[in-house]
Amino acid sequence: MATLDTLLIANRGEIACRVMRSARDLGIRTVAVHSSIDQQARHVREADIAIDLGGAKPADSYLLGDKIIAAAKASGAQAIHPGYGFLSENAGFARACEAAGLLFLGPPASAMDAMASKSAAKALMEQAAVPLVPGYHGEAQDVETFRAAAAVIGYPVLLKAAAGGGGKGMKVVERESELAEALQSAQREAQSAFGDVRMLVEKYVLQPRHVEIQVFADQHGHCLYLNERDCSIQRRHQKVVEEAPAPGLSPELRRAMGEAAVKAAQAIGYVGAGTVEFLLDARGQFFFMEMNTRLQVEHPVTEAITGLDLVAWQIRVARGEALPITQEQVPLNGHAIEVRLYAEDTEQDFLPASGTLNLYHEPTAGPGRRVDSGIVEGDNVSPFYDPMLAKLIAWGENREEARLRLLSMLNDTAVGGFKTNLGFLKRVLAHPAFAACELDTGFIGRHEAQLRPAPTPLPDAFWQLAGEAMLLSETPAPRGDDPHSPWSSNLGWRAGLPQEISLHLSCQGERHWLRLRRTPGESTYCLSGERLLHKQDGLLSSHQLLRRGPALFIEWQGELREVRKVDPIAEAEASHSHQGGLTAPMNGSIVRVLVEVGQAVEAGTALVVLEAMKMEHSIRAPHAGIVKALYCSEGELVSEGNALVELEESV
Structure with a gap:
């Protein structure tokens, strides 16, 4: 059995803190790595050892595999846990760890190769007779190939990064005229997030449910599924609410999906924690989407209904231990729901937000109540990383008990300093359709008027x-020594006012x-x-x-x-500056400037492309006009509210 007494976590935020928690329970020392702007981050403070990678953007820090391996060697770590995102599904990094004599707490590189490319994974599933959504998963990547494929598939279609996940490099295309621009934007996002521009295109299935199976395999040939999760409540193709088990699944359908997931994992010699994702239609037919060869963000709901610690399982499997239970022994107790608390503006199409966390208060953890976070009040939330702040998880004997408990936890949560989706999450959980289990990936769009009500003036x-x-x-605090003194009153009156x-x-x-x-x-x-x-x-x-x-x-x-x-x-003076200007809606970096001074543009024309939280956002002309001035350049970092373009309206 391999020795593992020191573990390096090649990640940040809540997942780094969560991995450290299980490692400490097993008596294992933890090593944190961090970027230059994460020096005071919570995961750094909670680790036994912390090593600075330098840089700020992921490409200059958390994506530098050679620096991470060097940090592991310098700290005496025998193993690396990649978390999720960053290098967690990078087969080259897994091989480099093995070559350096380090345990990689994930599947073999060969299994990652088989599933890292969505195109290759779909081809593999096609050979295994697993039903697939119609699409193109080939090697040719020119726009004409995608245009021809989309014409055969039929619009709307979904462009997806072949090496991606989490909604990065993913665009819905409604018509042919939008394809070229959407493909270029998706490729840039994919390059930024995964270092790989390859794309695939498939039919955009309307109103499906997103149901995924948690699988786990050891080095001795044993593989089992730990029930399923419903992750249908999504925005920007990224999950917001997850629950386990999936409401309404019959034992027969659960078994069929679970056995298909195990078959897929065994076909590629899988080891460790993984998730096989399916689209499920109203008739009970399911279609393979992809396999995530890592621990998922939503793994806590699986832990809640099984009573298992999946990170501890990852550590034990990496050391060579066998799975401790059989398929028949997998528990399924009660119901659990998780929400992701994001720094984002729900009124502005969920644009990511960043800034200083001036106020942060978490609900108290306890029986049926769990909080996974990696932040504390006073932290700076950077535009360079994913905008998720924390995860709130509630368990109950049944779904309604879990739902009400989670609503109570959200009511006990306070965040200030920038906009978040806290109010939006409350409205989702309180919505009658959610309470009635009317779930599919179009949930948010269908109930948008109630979930994202138009802002109205405060009364x-x-x-x-x-x-x-x-x-x-x-008002100064009242005196406590004389309750009859006027200075002990908080009724608003003070002498001299x-x-x-x-x-x-x-x-x-x-x-x-x-x-x-x-x-x-x-x-x-x-x-x-x-x-x-x-x-x-x-x-x-x-x-x-x-x-x-x-x-x-x-x-x-x-x-x-x-x-x-x-x-x-001061407000009046500020209102006269940059008349006709378009400002940055969030902190980020300018990746493209698409216009020149003096250029005439039509309403809706893309002027500047801003990247924040690994996503691209186009700043478009609100009306026809002439570009009077440019206040930004490609590669420049900008803050929310910075003027970018001054547009003079056409007469």
């Missing part, structure tokens, strides 16, 4: 509440001028710990209230709103 009642909260939060107070406040891009009339002894607002209490007409309402520096976070209609005082003069 006067909110601004009144915010103004009172701002004043009370700035004017009877009427003016406040200029901002929240969610809105500005509001507020005039508060202060009547001594008659305020209906008071503070109690981190709650703002408001008594009106005999009814007492309570709102969560958190102060972080100049920012005030106040609960309103189930969501935390960030309120700040503003300087109206």
Whole structure:
């Protein structure tokens, strides 16, 4: 049996922290690697040893296999856990680890080769008579080949990175006129995320369910499936909500899909944790999509219904141990649901967000409640990495119990400093269609009006509440030695304050001028710990209230709103700068500038392509006009709000 007392985790964030947790339970020392901007990251602080890889972008840090192997050697690690993403499905890296005498906590490189290319994997499954979605998975990669294939398949089609996953390098193409631009963008994303531009195209199946099977194999020829997960709730072709088991699956269908997944794994000599993903239609027919030769983001829901530690299994299998149970002994207890908390703007088509985590509060873990995260309050969330902040997982005796428990956990979560999908996740879980198990990959689009309601101006009642909260939060703490003293009151009156107070406040891009009339002894607002209490007409309402520096976070209609005082003069001056300008919607880097000064453009023309969180986003002309000025260049790093292009409207 191989010796393994020191483990290097070639990853970051929540998965690095999660792997360390299991390693510590087994008495194994942990080694973290980090980029230059991750020096103070949580996974670095929690490791026994930390090694700086330098750089900031993945290509300059977490994708440098030679540096990671050198770090393992320098730290005395005998094994490397790749996590997911980065080098986790890179067969060349797995071979390099083996050549360096290191255990790779993943499958053999040969198995990764067989499944790393979606095209090759589909060809292999076709030989094994596993049903496939119609598509083209060939070697030719020119646009005319894809155009001809799409014409045969029929629009809409889905372009996918052959070496990819997680929605990177994936584009839905509705019509032929969109194909060339979509192919170029998908190839750039694939190159950035995976270092491989090869693509495939397949029929875009409408309203399928995304059901995947967790498989596990050891070095002794044993392979089993650990039930299934439903991952149908997706945005940008990336999972947002996952649950296990998949609602509505009969034992017969579960067995058929599980046995097909095991057959696929055994056909390539698989070892370790892997996931075989299927599309499942309403008739119960399933189609092979791909195999992920690594641990999945959503593995906690499988752990919750089986009581197994999959990372501990990975470590034991890598040391040469046999699987501890047989297929018949695999548990299936209760139901578990997981949500992914992302830094993103759900109102702006889920654009990634980044910045300083001014406020972060996790729900308390406990029976049926689990939080996997790699962040703490005060951390900087970089535009260079995936925008996932944390995963919240709830288990229950049944699905409804798990759903309600997870909603409670989300209500106990607070995030501030940039936009997140927290409110969106609450609306998904609370939606009647989700509660009724009406699941498919079109769920978000079908219920978009309820899940992503159009923003409406904040009402006067909110601004009144915010103004009172701002004043009370700035009031010195009351004296505790004399409850009868006027200084012990939090009712809003203070000697020397004017009877009427003016406040200029901002929240969610809105500005509001507020005039508060202060009547001594008659305020209906008071503070109690981190709650703002408001008594009106005999009814007492309570709102969560958190102060972080100049920012005030106040609960309103189930969501935390960030309120700040503003300087109206500075606001007015800022509004006159960059008239007609288009600004960066998020932090990122400019990958393409598509126009020149003086060029005439039509409405909808792509002007600049911005890359953030491994995804590309086109900045398009909101109207026809003339490019008056360019404030960015290719390769430049920009911050949210930076002016990029000034566009003069055509007369």
